[in-house]
Amino acid sequence: GQxxxxxxxxxxxxxxxxxxxxxxxxxxxxxxxxYQQHAGEAPTFLSxxxxxxxxxxxxFSSFLSRSKGYSYLLLKELQMKDSASYLCAVRDNDYKLSFxxxxxxxxxx
Amino acid sequence: TAGITQAPTSQILAAxxxxxxxxxxxxxxxxxxxxxxxxxxxxxxxHYSNTAGTTGKGEVPDGYSVSRAxxxxxxxxxxxxxxxxxxxxxxxxSDSEDGANVLTFGAGxxxxxx
Numbered sequence: 656g657q658x659x660x661x662x663x664x665x666x667x668x669x670x671x672x673x674x675x676x677x678x679x680x681x682x683x684x685x686x687x688x689x690y691q692q693h694a695g696e697a698p699t700f701l702s703x704x705x706x707x708x709x710x711x712x713x714x715f716s717s718f719l720s721r722s723k724g725y726s727y728l729l730l731k732e733l734q735m736k737d738s739a740s741y742l743c744a745v746r747d748n749d750y751k752l753s754f755x756x757x758x759x760x761x762x763x764x
Numbered sequence: 765t766a767g768i769t770q771a772p773t774s775q776i777l778a779a780x781x782x783x784x785x786x787x788x789x790x791x792x793x794x795x796x797x798x799x800x801x802x803x804x805x806x807x808x809x810x811h812y813s814n815t816a817g818t819t820g821k822g823e824v825p826d827g828y829s830v831s832r833a834x835x836x837x838x839x840x841x842x843x844x845x846x847x848x849x850x851x852x853x854x855x856x857x858s859d860s861e862d863g864a865n866v867l868t869f870g871a872g873x874x875x876x877x878x
Contacts, residue, residue: 703864
């Protein structure tokens, strides 16, 4: 099975940077995903890491260390619209995704 | 682009009644999934289907059944609903031939069992 941990809540100021950590213990690993979910909406794909290192996509970056079972999502130049839940998910060798409980990020003016 | 369509959007159901949540995708994705999302627990996989004609059990399959008669449709049935099945249900699909196999989610179905 999968055990995926991430903080429950984080608060940051508009224009700042926030880093959301995710640690995992899995019976198989075939990629790590980050999804964004606004309240009352469906999750949407943000990033995917399968090799160690940093993947950058505009204001969002995601990092993976497979040996440490660790990932983070970095949100730069925070905007009010970034207030949402951020879900860390690990894919196993059968291509099934298991999700963490999510981190609710609140951006304040 | 429609993507994934789920119905109903919201439903209140009496305990003991049966209910089918519908899910249709128009992306010709081979894999489809049903998740439930509960506060503090995140998304949990109920059932999945890697291709039409096959299904598999996820993390929390008890009390639910699925079928995959064709590529586009993946209905989820609750044979005899119980209050613990009150949740938001998300259907998702992916193309397993795409290396990242990214999931695309439907808008969700909110089910309340009384």
